[in-house]
Amino acid sequence: MRGIVYTGDGVEVTDDLGLREVGPKEVRVAVAAAGVCHSDLSVINGTIPWKPPAVLGHEGAGVVEAVGSEVRSVKPGDHVVIATLASCGVCRACSTGHPTWCRASLGNVSHPFTYKGEAASNFAAASVFVESTIVAEVQAIRIPKDVPLTSACLIGCGVLTGVGAVLNRAKVRPGETAVVFGVGGVGLNVIQGLAIAGATRIIGVDTLASKEGLARQFGATDFIDASSTDAVAGVRELLPPNRESAAGALNPMGGATWAFDCVGHPAVLRNALDVLDWGGNAVALGIPARGTEVSVDINSLAYVDRGLLGCRYGSSRPHHDVGLMVDLYKAGRLKLDELVTMTRPMDAFRDIVEAMHAGQVARGVLEISTI
Numbered sequence: 287m288r289g290i291v292y293t294g295d296g297v298e299v300t301d302d303l304g305l306r307e308v309g310p311k312e313v314r315v316a317v318a319a320a321g322v323c324h325s326d327l328s329v330i331n332g333t334i335p336w337k338p339p340a341v342l343g344h345e346g347a348g349v350v351e352a353v354g355s356e357v358r359s360v361k362p363g364d365h366v367v368i369a370t371l372a373s374c375g376v377c378r379a380c381s382t383g384h385p386t387w388c389r390a391s392l393g394n395v396s397h398p399f400t401y402k403g404e405a406a407s408n409f410a411a412a413s414v415f416v417e418s419t420i421v422a423e424v425q426a427i428r429i430p431k432d433v434p435l436t437s438a439c440l441i442g443c444g445v446l447t448g449v450g451a452v453l454n455r456a457k458v459r460p461g462e463t464a465v466v467f468g469v470g471g472v473g474l475n476v477i478q479g480l481a482i483a484g485a486t487r488i489i490g491v492d493t494l495a496s497k498e499g500l501a502r503q504f505g506a507t508d509f510i511d512a513s514s515t516d517a518v519a520g521v522r523e524l525l526p527p528n529r530e531s532a533a534g535a536l537n538p539m540g541g542a543t544w545a546f547d548c549v550g551h552p553a554v555l556r557n558a559l560d561v562l563d564w565g566g567n568a569v570a571l572g573i574p575a576r577g578t579e580v581s582v583d584i585n586s587l588a589y590v591d592r593g594l595l596g597c598r599y600g601s602s603r604p605h606h607d608v609g610l611m612v613d614l615y616k617a618g619r620l621k622l623d624e625l626v627t628m629t630r631p632m633d634a635f636r637d638i639v640e641a642m643h644a645g646q647v648a649r650g651v652l653e654i655s656t657i
């Protein structure tokens with residue numbers, strides 16, 4: 287079976303993968319398409335530690351090939367989006383609608399594959415850069431067959447994460463303002479989530495000027511090229527105080543209600559805090575190396591109700607939110623097809639990686655099998 291394996295010193299496109307039988311509560315999915323998320327690149331470059339060999343990819347969609355004896359929610363032939371949360375469904379977190387807090391959903395590593403005859407792990411409980419994968423029943427979420435799988439695959443991470451951060455974690459309200467740092471696959475979905483939520487000022491920030499067109503296409507009202515402009519000063523110019531400003535650099539008034547770090551760098555997260563209005567909150571989505579810290583004067587938070595929130599996987603509840611994304615897409619409110627700006631076969635994985643680094647894609651998608 288063909289797939290893309292993280293070998294420890296890089297990646298290999300290989301035909302030497304095997305897959306075990308499906309268990310009673312598992313589903314085998316023939317992967318049709320898979321988006322390349324920065325988290326896959328972060329495994330390859332060591333930012334996200336992962337034990338090799340592992341089959342990469344975690345943003346996928348496909349067709350159910352086989353189900354275990356106890357599976358009831360999907361059947362062979364169903365089209366599914368694969369969610370990365372292998373949540374248990376019965377703990378207190380799951381029971382209160384917070385599968386991203388479920389203990390079973392984090393650090394969930396299993397070895398359904400073989401690579402050159404040796405056990406190989408999955409990645410993010412998913413592994414979708416491969417012709418067929420095995421996931422828990424809870425992770426295979428049925429979608430209508432008229433949604434193209436090359437677009438639907440992006441719901442599996444970038445869309446749930448970005449739109450979910452806005453709707454589920456921040457709960458942005460109409461008329462609020464936001465700054466989105468990093469206009470990549472996640473950031474574009476934060477931007478379109480903000481447009482859906484009714485934010486009136488949406489400022490995209492990226493170090494690549496080439497991202498401006500995409501940012502505006504997805505709903506940004508303004509764009510700052512952080513390679514040539516100081517992002518914090520730029521935001522404060524765009525969002526001046528609408529009331530008499532309190533003096534002092536520590537707690538200036540004006541700025542945004544929300545700031546989203548979709549990069550994963552401490553300087554960016556610090557900027558996200560520094561662009562906030564009183565009462566504003568920064569949301570950390572980007573994932574830097576373990577141990578990375580952000581430094582901030584606590585007075586700039588405590589005196590003016592500013593906050594910092596983390597957000598995993600858009601705080602999503604995949605069995606609700608995947609359907610919501612499909613509904614929004616069908617209603618013309620959510621752009622999925624427009625996110626797919628490059629498609630390649632698995633052999634040309636490196637083309638997508640290079641295009642991501644050059645800032646040439648919204649999302650690059652691997653076409654895995656024709657279904």
Ligand SMILES: NC(=O)c1ccc[n+]([C@@H]2O[C@H](COP(=O)([O-])OP(=O)(O)OC[C@H]3O[C@@H](n4cnc5c(N)ncnc54)[C@H](O)[C@@H]3O)[C@@H](O)[C@H]2O)c1
Pocket residue numbers: 322323324325328443444447467468469470471472473491492493494497512548549550551554570571572573574597598599600642645648
């Ligand atoms: N929290 C979660 O659940 C979750 C889910 C998915 C991805 N992520 C993380 O989110 C981050 C973004 O992922 P992605 O797939 O969108 O990546 P991407 O490569 O598609 O986009 C990243 C963007 O950030 C821009 N950028 C880089 N440095 C910058 C800087 N200093 N200031 C402003 N912009 C800068 C790049 O030019 C690019 O446009 C990664 O760290 C990824 O691991 C987190």
Ligand SMILES: [Zn+2]
Pocket residue numbers: 323324325326344345443444
């Ligand atoms: Zn991802």
Ligand SMILES: [Zn+2]
Pocket residue numbers: 373374375376377378379380381385388389390
């Ligand atoms: Zn649980």
